[in-house]
Amino acid sequence: MNIELVEALTQLEKEKGISKEILLEALEASLISAYKKNYGSSQNVSVNIDRDTGEVKVFSKKVVTDEVKDSLLEIDINEASKINPTAKIGDIVTIEVTPKKFGRIAAQTAKQVVMQRIREAERNLIYEEFSGRETDIVTGIVQRFDKKNVIIDLGRTEVILPVSEQIPSEEYVQGARIKVYILEVKKTTKGPQITVSRSHPGLVKRLFELEVPEIYEGLVEIKGISREAGSRTKIAVHSNDENIDPVGACVGPKGSRVQAIVDELHGEKIDIIKWDKNPAEFISNSLSPAKVLNVTLEEDTKIARVTVSEQQLSLAIGKEGQNARLAARLTGWKIDIKSQKQSDSDFDEDARGDESAT
Template sequence: MVVSANRLELLQIADAVAREKSIDREIVLAAMADAIQKAARSRYGTESNIKADINPKTGEMKLQRLLEVVEHAEDYSREIPLLLARDRNPDAQIGDFIADPLPPMDFGRIAAQSAKQVIVQKVREAERDRQFDEYKDRIGEIINGTVKRVEYGNVIVDLGRGEGIIRRDEMIPREAMRPGDRVRAFVYDVRREQRGPQIFLSRTHPQFMVKLFTMEVPEIYDGIIEIRSVARDPGSRAKIAVISNDSSIDPVGACVGMRGSRVQAVVGELQGEKIDIIPWSNDPANFIVNALQPAEVAKVVLDEDAERIEVVVPDEQLSLAIGRRGQNVRLASQLTGWDIDILTEAEESERRQKEFNERTKLFMDALDVDEMVGQVLASEGFAQVEELAYVEPSEISSIDGFDDETAVEIQTRARDYLEKLEAEMDAKRKELGVEDELYKIEGLTAVMLVALGQDGIKTIEDFAGCAADDLVGWTEKKNGETKRFEGLFQKFDVSRTDAEAMIVQARLSAGWITEEDLAREAAALAAESSDEADEAGEAEEA
């Protein structure tokens, strides 16, 4: 025998370690074999290629030195000449290995300690792999555990067959945990790290609330009710948007439960966090009005391009709509994905009066008319001189106190003003060095070209390199807050679609793309849309 333990004891040890660490018996036996190989090398030479095999049924152990067959051997501890190898095996070829049996050996104290370290290391690695494989598939689930210890505000949780960590920022504020406490948390990440798999848990993650409602509300578990979005201020307040796929079931009522039993179970788990359950709607205006509950909304104005909405509330409802430290409007914004500006009726009236005065002054200066005419035009909904210049004359002559002759005169003055402005801007455009070729792009005006020139965009190639965001602006969302970045054409009435069309024209003119490229792209998009429609139809039939 190679070791003092008999065969039966060896297998019993492997079985015990495998059960204790919840890993395969074969992994333990392989670790033992590696340990024996390492110990044998210390005896027979570290340069030797030694292999140990343990029979998983009998426990019998074989120790061999492997010698590679070469034409002419240089290192006889690892190689064997071809002629000598064929004395042992007539079929031996260069590159084959000849097994040279080694006699049994007894482990010394140092060799035994080294073997033990190898076994411990291999078993630990196998245990870490098992933990990672087990928990990586549980990301997105709620898991139960026991608080093991608290370190610098981070809670280490014993999960039975592994350890998880709830970092301080993933804990509900003012929530105190002590060793031995039972805890439920959401698994949001599992990472393989040098010190072993790290299982990250959270009690503040929005999906933690979703999973809790799924456990408490059978209709959500069955898919009859869907939670479309969640916004949380952990430990304080939350809003969830729900919709029912069955018109006979009230999604809000189902989530609240009889006398609030279902929602109270979730509130209790979340340390008293108040939860507003909102009916989800396809109509952004209705959805946002619902999301601002309990405040009442008088009027909304949407800007779909910027995903921004202006909400007007009665003066006495302002504090309720904004909420304590802006909490209500912030959660509503997170829930809906829209930026929400809240105004009182008085503020909105003041702002409208200011806009009215600005438009009146614009018409007075541009058209050389008195204040009364400017006010009439502004009150009729005209906002720009361009609208007056190119609208149907009948729309002006139909205004009370105006006739056809007045309409013609107003339009003539408007066009004269625009021509003068265009000439001034064109001169400025030339000073900036903006090429005449940019005028070929439909929709670009001298004022726009000046804005481009001031930003260093002076040629067709420069403009072709722009993105739509550069022209009309874009929004970025970070930490629940939305930041708006202005584009070069922010002051002009240019939509994202118009901007994209202008850029395509520039790229065609610059030779970056061809009409054939556009046709192929359009055909590909059409085919993709057709495939999606077919899949949707098949799903409905199923």
């Protein structure tokens, strides 16, 4: 241990932002353990590192007594007087006990302590970098697989894409670049644990913010998203500028903007819906690509009765009810879809019922 250590710690403080004093204090604490381990001593010892020269000294602290029972912890008053003429019984006398070969042990310990503190500092920096970025989107490279989880390399750290946040229809290929949504950042004893998602609706929201300048600038607002990851997404948009068509802005020239998002999501269908403050109009738009003839709202039960032509019925409901289901999630209304023929039939039955009642 010498002045080179002090200079190295000073350099670390500048480059890594790790306090030199904190490192020296941690090193002194570690050297106490190293001394006791290597010299089998139960003495009450302290270690001092000279802040200027880096010189290491070990000191034993002993209680002054007139009858020594434990020479490791106590010192006779006569011996104590030779070290400190003013010493009296009950005082603590400090004696240097630095072993001749302690420098080598100190150097090894210093390396371990410094490396550990560097790792801790880097983990803290990574945590601080990502802790405020939940809901953000990042690009990484598929690194490896841990059971069914996908480990993605972001350069400075790795993130976990758990099976619950994966898209079942997607294949994750080692070495492939991939965009993911930051779901959670936790501080653990092994460093920050960052969980990401490919199935969260927020991923679609962030992709639109990246691709559509009008959304990023606040001219077009995303009012809601409903998603069945890997299959279909509906996104409701509204323009805060009457001169901007919100749907057209999201679609882009020749569909280039939405196509870039579809490509990133490996073919997931995206319906861009114009939001409307009128619930009936919004529900009608949400059932796109189907054309709606009429919407009747039941405010108390939050049920929307929707009428479409016979030809549009299957399109409005969608495969396995998906279109209607996504529209209901997007609007917050329970949607009951019937064809014009079914609606007329229901109306006739109601009318007959009224006549018989009279």
